[in-house]
Amino acid sequence: MYFTEAQVKAIADEFMPRVKPESVSAMIDVLCNDYNVLRAAENNGVSHQSLAKNINRLKELKLKLNTLNKHDLMENIWTSIEIRKIYFKALQQGFWEDFPDEGLDNLMSFADKVGLSNVDELMLFINNKAPIMDEFLKKLYLEHKRIKNMKWRISFCFVVQLMLIQGNTNLITVEYLCEKGWDKDIAELVLDITSKMEVMNI
Known part of the structure; x- marks a missing residue:
């Protein structure tokens, strides 16, 4: 700690x-x-x-x-230098801007699902995952554009959701994401890119 x-x-x-x-x-x-x-x-x-x-x-x-609560969690995400870097790089790659707290409830559910119980643990996880996120989001954007040819909005909280999926595909599955309101095709796309990147990093 x-x-x-x-x-x-x-x-x-x-x-x-x-x-x-x-x-x-x-x-x-x-x-x-x-x-x-x-x-x-x-x-x-x-x-x-x-x-x-x-x-x-x-x-x-x-x-x-430090138990996860919306106010403290959003404040830490909003002020995180790592998340800001990743988010603004994603906008340069072509993602559209969304409200920073869009997806906060799901983020909290994801964190609980993978066993992160407080803000410190989550921020440490974020800092560990940050180095791979630029490449991950680039691949995700290009594949989404190729398949759907649509703009894709991204929020600070959605960036963290994607981080939580990384390395936790045994817990965060297509079925789980759909239960949380994700479209099935988006869930499959994200998990497919995640799996491909995991194979590359073995």
Whole structure:
């Protein structure tokens, strides 16, 4: 689980008021500076047992705070540099612009389907998938144009939906996509291009 120093301080200040400043510093050393618990405890003059307990509590609190909800999820997607790069490159390739939150409900369903339970996990997944998305969207656009010869609108959330399909075709199937309101021919097209790219990357 990824933490910034500001996040550790904010969560501790808001939800762990009895934790001493030296314990907060020790948690920052472990969670942000890659110290082990024993070293951080010794450096800050706290017991390693209490430090380990506080770290577990902090992680539990962050998970609760970061559970997927529409507002936080959309804010993270909207401000993601990686998604913006992919989205605007897709527009250059020929996709048409759509409302950024178009498809947000499906995105949340997809994330749950593949086992991503909070914003941190989803953003890490997005950053890992980002390098292949330009090529994927290019192939998708060209094949869609060849078959249907129609314009295709794309949103920030749809980009993330496509990322979630990548590598999860055992869970996100044509049948599942159709249940979520996708047209069958689009679902088949996306999964076909996904499969071809997976074969190329083996």
